[in-house]
Amino acid sequence: MxxxxxxxxxxxxxxxxxxxxxxxxxxxxxxSLDDLLGARLFFKCExxxxxxxxxMRGATNAVELLTDAEAxxxxxxxxxxxxxxxxxxxxxxxxxxAYIVMPDNSPEIKKAAVAGYxxxxxxxxPTLAAREEGLREVVARxxxxxxxxxxxxxxxxxxxxxxxxLLEEAEDLDLVLAPVGGGGLLSGTAIACxxxxxxxxxxxxxPAGADDAYRSFHSGTLTPVGNPTTIADGLRTSLGELTFAAxxxxxxxxxxxxxxxxxxxxxxxxxxxxxxIEPSAAVPPAALWEKKIxxxxxxxxxxxxxxxxxxxxxxxx
Amino acid sequence: MxxxxxxxxxxxxxxxxxxxxxxxxxxxxxxSLDDLLGARLFFKCExxxxxxxxxMRGATNAVELLTDAEAxxxxxxxxxxxxxxxxxxxxxxxxxxAYIVMPDNSPEIKKAAVAGYxxxxxxxxPTLAAREEGLREVVARxxxxxxxxxxxxxxxxxxxxxxxxLLEEAEDLDLVLAPVGGGGLLSGTAIACxxxxxxxxxxxxxPAGADDAYRSFHSGTLTPVGNPTTIADGLRTSLGELTFAAxxxxxxxxxxxxxxxxxxxxxxxxxxxxxxIEPSAAVPPAALWEKKIxxxxxxxxxxxxxxxxxxxxxxxx
Numbered sequence: 001m002x003x004x005x006x007x008x009x010x011x012x013x014x015x016x017x018x019x020x021x022x023x024x025x026x027x028x029x030x031x032s033l034d035d036l037l038g039a040r041l042f043f044k045c046e047x048x049x050x051x052x053x054x055x056m057r058g059a060t061n062a063v064e065l066l067t068d069a070e071a072x073x074x075x076x077x078x079x080x081x082x083x084x085x086x087x088x089x090x091x092x093x094x095x096x097x098a099y100i101v102m103p104d105n106s107p108e109i110k111k112a113a114v115a116g117y118x119x120x121x122x123x124x125x126p127t128l129a130a131r132e133e134g135l136r137e138v139v140a141r142x143x144x145x146x147x148x149x150x151x152x153x154x155x156x157x158x159x160x161x162x163x164x165x166l167l168e169e170a171e172d173l174d175l176v177l178a179p180v181g182g183g184g185l186l187s188g189t190a191i192a193c194x195x196x197x198x199x200x201x202x203x204x205x206x207p208a209g210a211d212d213a214y215r216s217f218h219s220g221t222l223t224p225v226g227n228p229t230t231i232a233d234g235l236r237t238s239l240g241e242l243t244f245a246a247x248x249x250x251x252x253x254x255x256x257x258x259x260x261x262x263x264x265x266x267x268x269x270x271x272x273x274x275x276x277i278e279p280s281a282a283v284p285p286a287a288l289w290e291k292k293i294x295x296x297x298x299x300x301x302x303x304x305x306x307x308x309x310x311x312x313x314x315x316x317x
Numbered sequence: 318m319x320x321x322x323x324x325x326x327x328x329x330x331x332x333x334x335x336x337x338x339x340x341x342x343x344x345x346x347x348x349s350l351d352d353l354l355g356a357r358l359f360f361k362c363e364x365x366x367x368x369x370x371x372x373m374r375g376a377t378n379a380v381e382l383l384t385d386a387e388a389x390x391x392x393x394x395x396x397x398x399x400x401x402x403x404x405x406x407x408x409x410x411x412x413x414x415a416y417i418v419m420p421d422n423s424p425e426i427k428k429a430a431v432a433g434y435x436x437x438x439x440x441x442x443p444t445l446a447a448r449e450e451g452l453r454e455v456v457a458r459x460x461x462x463x464x465x466x467x468x469x470x471x472x473x474x475x476x477x478x479x480x481x482x483l484l485e486e487a488e489d490l491d492l493v494l495a496p497v498g499g500g501g502l503l504s505g506t507a508i509a510c511x512x513x514x515x516x517x518x519x520x521x522x523x524p525a526g527a528d529d530a531y532r533s534f535h536s537g538t539l540t541p542v543g544n545p546t547t548i549a550d551g552l553r554t555s556l557g558e559l560t561f562a563a564x565x566x567x568x569x570x571x572x573x574x575x576x577x578x579x580x581x582x583x584x585x586x587x588x589x590x591x592x593x594i595e596p597s598a599a600v601p602p603a604a605l606w607e608k609k610i611x612x613x614x615x616x617x618x619x620x621x622x623x624x625x626x627x628x629x630x631x632x633x634x
Contacts, residue, residue, distance in 0.1 A: 026343040028365060032433075047591045048345060116349075267628070274364045274624030276591040307591030311584075312634040 005246045006153045008195025011160040018060040027169040037288045039295040042170035047307030051085040059086035061158030062147045071096045076144035078131040080106040083149035088117035101134035150184030151240025160188025174298035177284035180204040180213040181235035183243030190250035204254040205284040212238040217254045234280035261286035267316040278309040322563045323470045325512025328477040335377040344486040354605045356612040359487035364624030368402040376403035378475030379464045388413045393461035395448040397423040400466035405434035418451035467501030468557025477505025491615035494601035497521040497530040498552035500560030507567035518569040522601040525573040529555040534571045551597035578603035584633040595626040
């Protein structure tokens with residue numbers, strides 16, 4: 001695990017490295033949302049990325065950076081979410097094994113997706129301790145290389161490539177908004193913007209019920225949240241040391257949003273833009289909807305982080 | 318109403334004419350759907366078009382082609398669907414009135430959308446006779462210009478521009494698939510392919526419960542369906558004389574699909590591609606899913622026609 005904050009050059013090189021393995025996702029605009037939210041919005045659609053989330057970028061960069069000697073023994077992580085699928089597919093693309101430790105109560109659809117990419121799954125009890133213990137056992141047994149979902153410079157550099165593409169297609173952005181959970185996406189986004197568009201302000205958007213990044217950013221001390229409660233399941237994790245350092249140095253502001261605003265924004269994006277987003281992806285538009293950000297008349301880029309949600313169980317159905 | 322089949326040059330000029338008013342929608346690919354359906358698929362996402370459907374193209378072309386003297390009195394149509402919204406927005410873009418005759422039992426969300434674009438709505442009883450009578454009254458009173466939803470060369474030429482963009486981005490397609498209801502989209506698509514990619518075969522896809530195009534195409538006689546029964550509400554209309562003539566001359570084949578296949582394909586596209594499509598748009602992928610088309614190993618373009626569906630009322634929820 002590389003523990004130095006990546007640079008804009010790391011992100012540039014990551015972009016060249018991962019391009020053959022990812023979608024260049026579209027940047028969509030929507031006049032009716034512009035009118036409703038009072039700004040000119042550019043949505044970078046990582047919900048349309050492979051595995052349905054930006055996680056494919058960071059996982060691919062980490063896997064492709066391994067030496068052949070490292071890669072041959074495979075990669076491992078513990079995750080019940082998008083990082084597990086992303087690492088499984090990135091490993092398959094490189095032709096090496098992936099070992100995923102998943103809580104045994106993970107949704108069947110996620111188990112099936114990870115298995116479908118050819119990963120070996122080890123089930124564990126649904127606690128962080130059991131997950132970490134399961135991972136240690138797998139790594140000890142296989143010699144696989146652990147890829148952390150966010151607190152890793154290679155992963156952060158990969159996640160920053162979405163902002164590189166956004167800035168190429170939407171010029172002169174005043175603001176760029178990204179959700180913040182573990183902080184990999186926000187870190188990479190902010191480093192990319194500092195390097196390529198220094199006048200663009202970067203704002204992290206977080207559920208009020210999982211506001212560790214907000215509290216850490218404003219207190220200056222890493223402050224994990226013990227019991228996050230939010231529908232935005234991808235944002236329940238807390239910052240790591242590396243992402244906290246990257247965010248302190250590169251992010252301009254962090255704001256929080258209510259659960260009601262997340263659901264309202266999710267519905268708005270589905271209905272007006274005709275794309276499927278998961279609750280975590282609705283957090284930045286929720287911040288505009290709830291007027292937590294002064295954006296009137298501005299050009300605003302928004303990273304839509306993912307689309308992995310069961311359409312049969314929508315919070316607004 | 319111009320009743321001559323449009324040419325590829327009409328479509329080219331339509332494309333230049335409407336470009337300032339439409340989205341250039343993305344062409345998306347999805348490896349997991351390729352694997353499932355056994356072909357290389359290129360989805361032209363008109364569900365992400367303005368008003369959520371390809372109808373914006375034809376309506377805009379028709380409105381922009383009016384002389385100032387014609388346009389000043391406005392445009393009119395009867396519709397409860399996507400054409401109403403498209404004509405309302407096209408008229409607003411030109412700065413002229415739109416008069417829409419809608420059945421009084423239309424969904425509130427559609428009434429609100431049409432009103433939101435500034436159109437004047439006249440409600441009528443939900444019968445074709447009442448709609449046509451309502452339209453005659455409106456036209457007599459206002460002098461507005463009637464724009465038919467599909468049986469009009471200007472509209473057909475506009476709808477063909479989606480295929481122009483698809484062929485620019487996805488080269489060497491073996492097949493292009495489009496749904497068929499009134500036939501405007503299929504006619505325009507087929508004329509565009511004949512003109513730009515003569516070796517690409519064009520196949521119309523239709524619900525078995527509304528199979529007038531299938532029957533007309535194979536019998537050689539225009540055969541409307543009296544009582545269409547399909548979840549694909551956009552495809553319940555029957556061909557007109559002009560679209561029938563265009564389809565006979567330019568389309569290679571028409572196939573029909575079951576209701577079960579439409580729902581299954583709709584779910585697949587939502588889950589794998591993370592985009593919202595309406596049942597009508599699922600009809601071409603349903604034809605692949607049901608193996609009504611021999612596409613193994615081929616490069617297949619698919620026009621996803623629209624995304625106007627209430628996410629809270631999904632047939633697979």
